[in-house]
Amino acid sequence: MAKFEQVVEETLGLIAQAQAEYETIVEEVRSYCQKARALRQQADELRRSGSTDSSSNRNKQAIGIGRLL
Template sequence: MAKQTQEKVGLLAQAQAEYEAIVEEVRGNCQKARELRQQADELKRCGSTDPQVATEVNKLLEQAEYFDQLADQKDGHPRLEAIRRIEDLQREVSGLREIIQYNENVLGRQHKELEEAKEEAAVMIRRAEERIQETEQLLADQVAKLEELEGNRHEQAR
C-alpha cells in the first residue's frame, strides 16, 4: 500500500511538472507574440512607406498570430487535461493516504489486542500451573494418608 502511494505521489509530481511545462510554454508563446507585435508597432511608428517594411510588419503580425494560436492550443485542451490528471491523482493519493491511516489504526488496535491476549494467556497459564501444583499436593497428601492407613491396617493385622 505504501509503495502504491509512493508511485501515485511520483505520478502526481510528474503530472504537476508536465502542467508547469505547459504553462511555461504558453507563457513563452504569449511573450513571443507580444514581442513580435511590439516589433511590428515599432516598424509602423517609423512611418516608412517602404513595401519591405509593410511586408516585414505583416510577417511579424503573422508570426505573432501563430504564437497566439500555439498558446491557445496548449492553454486549452492539454492544460485542462493536465489539470484533470493532477486532480485525479490527488484524489487517488488522498484516498490511499486515508486507507493507510485507517490500516495503521487497525494495526495499532490489533497490536494492543494481541498484548492483552498474551497477558490473559499468561494469567491463565499461571492459574493452570497453580491448580496443577494444588492437585499434585492434594494427591501427594492423599497418597501419604493412604500409605499411613494401609500401614496402620498391616500393624493391626499382626
C-alpha cells in the same frame, strides 16, 4: 494496526495469566495427591500392624491426618 497490536498484547497477557493460574491449580492438585498417597500408606501400615482398634491409636491417626492437612 495499533488497535490490532493492542488486542494481541492484551490477549497474550490474558494467556500468560491463565497459564500461571493453571500451574497454580496443578501444583495444588499434586499436593492433594501427595497427601492422599501418604494417608493411604498410613492406613495400610495401620491395617498391617492391627492397630486400628485402640482409641489411643485413633487419636494418633487423627493427629497425623491433621498434620498432613
